[in-house]
Amino acid sequence: MNIIPDKNFVLKVYHNIKNYIHRTPILTSDYFTKFIGAKNVYFKCENVQKTGSFKIRGAINAVSMHLDDDPSLSKKGFITHSSGNHAGALAYAGKILGIPITVVMPKDSKKAKIDAVRSYGGEIVFCEPDLASREATTNKIIQEKEMKLIHPYDDYLIIAGQSTVVYELLYDIDDIDYVVSPVGGGGLLSGSLLAAKYFSKGNLKVIAGEPELAKDAYLSFKNNKLMKPLPPITVADGLRTGLGKRNFEIIQKNLHDIILVEEEEIIKAMFRIFERMKLVVEPSSATAVAAVIKEKERFKNKNVAIIISGGNVDLQDLPFKNI
Amino acid sequence: MNIIPDKNFVLKVYHNIKNYIHRTPILTSDYFTKFIGAKNVYFKCENVQKTGSFKIRGAINAVSMHLDDDPSLSKKGFITHSSGNHAGALAYAGKILGIPITVVMPKDSKKAKIDAVRSYGGEIVFCEPDLASREATTNKIIQEKEMKLIHPYDDYLIIAGQSTVVYELLYDIDDIDYVVSPVGGGGLLSGSLLAAKYFSKGNLKVIAGEPELAKDAYLSFKNNKLMKPLPPITVADGLRTGLGKRNFEIIQKNLHDIILVEEEEIIKAMFRIFERMKLVVEPSSATAVAAVIKEKERFKNKNVAIIISGGNVDLQDLPFKNI
Numbered sequence: 001m002n003i004i005p006d007k008n009f010v011l012k013v014y015h016n017i018k019n020y021i022h023r024t025p026i027l028t029s030d031y032f033t034k035f036i037g038a039k040n041v042y043f044k045c046e047n048v049q050k051t052g053s054f055k056i057r058g059a060i061n062a063v064s065m066h067l068d069d070d071p072s073l074s075k076k077g078f079i080t081h082s083s084g085n086h087a088g089a090l091a092y093a094g095k096i097l098g099i100p101i102t103v104v105m106p107k108d109s110k111k112a113k114i115d116a117v118r119s120y121g122g123e124i125v126f127c128e129p130d131l132a133s134r135e136a137t138t139n140k141i142i143q144e145k146e147m148k149l150i151h152p153y154d155d156y157l158i159i160a161g162q163s164t165v166v167y168e169l170l171y172d173i174d175d176i177d178y179v180v181s182p183v184g185g186g187g188l189l190s191g192s193l194l195a196a197k198y199f200s201k202g203n204l205k206v207i208a209g210e211p212e213l214a215k216d217a218y219l220s221f222k223n224n225k226l227m228k229p230l231p232p233i234t235v236a237d238g239l240r241t242g243l244g245k246r247n248f249e250i251i252q253k254n255l256h257d258i259i260l261v262e263e264e265e266i267i268k269a270m271f272r273i274f275e276r277m278k279l280v281v282e283p284s285s286a287t288a289v290a291a292v293i294k295e296k297e298r299f300k301n302k303n304v305a306i307i308i309s310g311g312n313v314d315l316q317d318l319p320f321k322n323i
Numbered sequence: 324m325n326i327i328p329d330k331n332f333v334l335k336v337y338h339n340i341k342n343y344i345h346r347t348p349i350l351t352s353d354y355f356t357k358f359i360g361a362k363n364v365y366f367k368c369e370n371v372q373k374t375g376s377f378k379i380r381g382a383i384n385a386v387s388m389h390l391d392d393d394p395s396l397s398k399k400g401f402i403t404h405s406s407g408n409h410a411g412a413l414a415y416a417g418k419i420l421g422i423p424i425t426v427v428m429p430k431d432s433k434k435a436k437i438d439a440v441r442s443y444g445g446e447i448v449f450c451e452p453d454l455a456s457r458e459a460t461t462n463k464i465i466q467e468k469e470m471k472l473i474h475p476y477d478d479y480l481i482i483a484g485q486s487t488v489v490y491e492l493l494y495d496i497d498d499i500d501y502v503v504s505p506v507g508g509g510g511l512l513s514g515s516l517l518a519a520k521y522f523s524k525g526n527l528k529v530i531a532g533e534p535e536l537a538k539d540a541y542l543s544f545k546n547n548k549l550m551k552p553l554p555p556i557t558v559a560d561g562l563r564t565g566l567g568k569r570n571f572e573i574i575q576k577n578l579h580d581i582i583l584v585e586e587e588e589i590i591k592a593m594f595r596i597f598e599r600m601k602l603v604v605e606p607s608s609a610t611a612v613a614a615v616i617k618e619k620e621r622f623k624n625k626n627v628a629i630i631i632s633g634g635n636v637d638l639q640d641l642p643f644k645n646i
Contacts, residue, residue, distance in 0.1 A: 025348075047601045048600070048601050052601065271638065274603050274638050275603075275638060277371070278370045278371050278375065278602060278603040278604070278634035279601060279602065279603065280597050280598075280601040280602065280603060281601070311601035315594065315597050315598060315641065315643050316643045316644060316646065318638065318641065320638050320639045321639060323639065
């Protein structure tokens with residue numbers, strides 16, 4: 001697919017995937033509403049989505065649409081390189097559609113992520129923890145097995161899948177002033193921007209939250225030019241990747257603003273969500289919440305919806321020691 | 324109030340408190356349903372209740388009904404001794420009803436619990452961490468200030484308040500075979516038994532989960548005689564107290580069974596809830612889940628509702644290190 005998904009395509013995608021995913025709950029919190037001073041704060045909870053993040057939306061969409069185009073892929077299967085939520089999501093998509101999935105993962109990947117892929121029956125091929133090894137390993141397998149590569153975010157079928165988060169949100173609640181999403185590779189954010197453009201009734205603005213330590217989306221947006229990713233060191237492990245080309249094109253044209261947040265602000269926001277909402281969220285999700293907390297004034301008396309992108313976090317090593 | 328609450332009284336209590344509490348969500352989980360082999364597993368989520376546990380139901384009911392009987396208490400206020408969820412709940416009830424609350428707490432209480440009481444405007448009087456000091460301190464204040472003592476569980480107004488958890492549950496889902504509740508002092512369990520008796524349509528059985536290390540309810544139930552509490556060492560800090568007299572009377576007559584669980588089983592169940600349901604729960608809640616996991620066979624193809632009693636847990640010291 002080579003063009004930006006239009007409104008009808010997003011609707012088609014939603015109907016394509018809706019039986020495979022949860023329609024995730026939209027929660028409110030008196031505490032956060034008062035704390036922000038907002039009219040209402042809504043949390044669209046993709047942390048309780050199947051596989052623990054929104055990534056299943058794009059993964060299942062891409063796999064099933066590619067299969068429609070090329071039935072031979074049902075035997076050859078799909079491949080990706082990822083050590084995060086996309087890997088688990090693609091493996092799960094393969095499991096429920098009965099298609100072989102291979103995931104190329106750095107050999108130092110976390111055990112929980114490896115276990116998740118294996119629990120869904122995905123095959124893991126380990127590589128060295130660098131880009132060259134990852135690409136070489138992936139390309140070798142693609143040539144040998146004729147598998148189809150599914151990129152974690154720089155792909156219109158993936159973007160259209162992720163757009164269904166905000167499609168569902170706006171279907172349930174039409175009076176929203178701001179949608180706030182985290183941004184890493186930009187799959188969720190670009191999908192959110194498309195859905196906001198196609199399905200919002202009012203003057204809805206989309207804002208992204210990004211870690212200061214991974215501010216390539218911020219720099220790209222401000223400089224109007226796709227910038228290189230920063231070293232992958234932020235606590236928000238889902239946001240360490242560089243912004244994708246297709247994602248940037250959509251972001252550049254439609255995004256209202258990006259708010260940068262410090263590591264400490266991400267961790268504090270994450271703690272508040274655990275403590276006050278009793279929800280397990282990963283630091284990437286907390287990045288969007290931290291952005292809203294950081295610029296409270298902007299959201300005063302507004303209806304704000306925050307996308308809680310995922311809940312896959314190492315529970316044995318939560319970053320709460322110094323709070 | 325000196326008699327066991329009847330059906331009409333429970334209904335009256337529900338209408339008395341319903342505007343002050345959340346009607347908490349009932350969640351399901353494909354993972355747990357398959358893992359148990361049940362027909363359906365429902366989680367009644369009091370961890371997202373105001374103050375983070377079901378205790379607010381009893382507290383707000385007791386305070387408001389005592390005030391109706393004796394308006395002078397609105398100035399004199401209420402007192403309790405507790406280092407747990409009842410303390411926070413009573414302080415919160417005082418805050419929203421505008422009544423002074425004093426809580427006698429052992430001076431080694433956890434900071435989070437102290438902070439919770441203070442955040443709701445409750446006054447804290449510290450005592451030595453033993454029963455004698457706690458009672459002496461409490462009695463002294465009662466005599467000086469004519470405050471009304473509200474016991475955490477051995478009180479029919481409290482029991483009636485806690486019964487509204489299962490009242491709500493059965494209002495929403497009438498086809499339930501088993502309700503499983505944790506048991507500590509017995510406030511929630513005895514309330515659940517009353518609601519099950521008054522509002523279930525079928526042959527509903529109530530089962531309790533209790534830590535092996537705090538099995539005074541088990542011993543009392545099996546010996547038909549109220550037994551002394553065990554040393555307060557279980558990880559399920561909400562279940563360390565001894566069973567109450569009024570609670571035991573109701574339990575003795577109505578309970579189907581008690582399942583004992585080991586510490587390790589509680590912690591594993593708690594981890595599974597965090598990991599799979601993305602919910603923050605305290606070990607007491609996990610005790611009920613652990614009981615269902617332990618005796619899976621009994622719940623095979625049944626509709627099982629588990630009460631998730633609370634979510635107030637020290638997030639900086641979660642017991643997940645050795646899982």
